[in-house]
Amino acid sequence: MNVDPTTLLAIFAMAVVTYGTRIAGLFVADRLVLSDRAKAAFDAIPPAVLVAVVAPTALTTGWAEAMATAITAFAALRLPLLGTVVVGVVSVVLLRAVL
């Protein structure tokens, strides 16, 4: 049970940035006017980041992962979050065993 100094610094940095975004809205509440396009770009941030994070694992690791990604994406349009995770994990285990 130990705490690495660099890891601790990284956690502090993440904490400060996160709290900053949480309170920043209080200060811009009266002034924030976004165009429709700027609003669309802002709304696109979470999915853009999530996709960028997993794209290497999902697309360029191997055939098993790429096919499991397609199956998971299909499941995600129909199932709740936990069901999607179960489908993804089961399909990658089966595909890795077969391929």
Next chain:
Amino acid sequence: MAGAHATQSPSWRDARAGLRDIAPAAIAAIPIGLLFGAVAVSKGMSALEVGLMSVLVFAGGAQFAAIESWIQPAPILTLAFATFLINARHILMGASLSSKMTLSRPQKLAAMFFMTDETWALSERRARERPVTGAYWLAMGVVLFANWVLMTTLGAVLGSFLGDPARLGADFAFTALFIGLVAGFGRSRVTLVTVAISAIVAALVHVTVGAPWHVASGALAGIAAAYWAAGWKTRE
């Protein structure tokens, strides 16, 4: 009758409403928290570090993204930038919610620590009928916070006994979770363009330049694509 209700203060009533509203989200977060802890340990974090991160950061999306591409030693600036990108939505959420809360400015500064997608969305819904009180907000925030810290730490402790997560396909669990989360953002043309561009650019950069640059470049390309696609849509 009147006596029975008199013992129930408005604060207590609001707190109970908060507990009732947040319960489904808290239950759903239990396996996700356990999973986070288990995978974090497999990437080289200690259970104490996992607990510290959950206490101080308390942002599932940013924590998942950090751990998915976690390397030792931790790339501090890259993690901070990815965290900012993922959590930038909080700025708009806080701006929208601020005037709907019956709290003073200092109270809001403290209360906002507990803002998550779930507590924000439930409060916006409640604000259509009545103001969001401190009791309602804190009841939700504290439950989700305690739940998240406990479950991620427990997952880290249990995970160190499980061994290699790839054996059980658990290494793919985050990928599946992220795909599920992305599906929750809808299927509008702007979202589809964003997802496609972000995926292609991130995969290309990962192959040619390498980690961790794929996160920022893929995300920024996706955001630019959304700005472009939104203008393209309005012209039709």
